[in-house]
Amino acid sequence: MPCTATATPPDLTAVRPVVADDAADACTVIRQSITHCCALDHHNDADILGAWLSNKTPENLAVWIAAPGATAWGAYRGQAMVGFALLTRATLALCYVVPEALHQGVGRALLLEAEAHARLEGVVTLSLDSTRTAEAFYRRNGYEPSGPVQAWAGLVAQPMRKHL
Template identity: 55%
Template sequence: MGIEIRKAVPDDAFAACDVLRRSIAECCVADHRNDPDLLKAWLGNKTPQNVASWFVSPANYVLIAERDGVVVGVALLTQAGKLSLCYVLPEALYSGVGKALLQGVEAQARAWGVSVLRLNSTLTASNFYERNGYILAGKEMSCYGLECDFFWKKLNASDACDPAPRKRFCNCSAQ
């Protein structure tokens, strides 16, 4: 069936929390390597109460993906232009849910006037972001001790780099 993308409401917090926790635990094994301390740190703030508070913060824009009335994905964009969350249930991987969420937050970022979106990606999701036009800019450590890939993407077509070569001004005299 189809995917519905909509703005999150506080009543979605329990289902969204389940998406976050299952996605991290089941899909990101390459990242946490079943290390109980790392997993505990990563999941520590993924509680329904915290998730609900993220939904109502005026600095955040949160989207929910539903399929057949079931929450299968969640994405969170901050007004500072950071994609803080983009997770889908294991059974929803490779079905267009993540891409639909990403397109939704990119549209909101543009509406806010954000020209560059940035994010820290897990190893598990890095290829997804590359496939969707994000540029890998290096490694960073997350607050819970996980090495992440730092990505960015220029959102406004008018700001995109011109692929045509430009003449550079040179102050030397070539004779």
């Protein structure tokens, strides 16, 4: 049963748990978000973008969603998934929103759902690695840098955490 943490943003039908069968939709959300919303991170460099997207496949998403200790949610407008989040124990591994749903409360609804679930599981501190694009979003939601910036394949990520 999902933890309902907040009111539903306008035009958002539901934030609900997803399963491995939803991996293709989740993959579409992630790939659209990275490609169109994260230019600050990949600078439209084909090599950087290719490296970032290389493991974002429906097959990998299905494995990640079904992994022990993982919980995933989709944000839906009607039948269309417009956001996706994956929690792996005490780490928010993925949280992405399609371009047309940005700045409408979708990411926040997913984040609050993941935090509520983590609290129920006894997690005291939730961690994540933020892109440059998402860092201000996480800061607005109470996350603070928790270590030096990490670099990989031309990308940088800021480790962050929030005490729940």
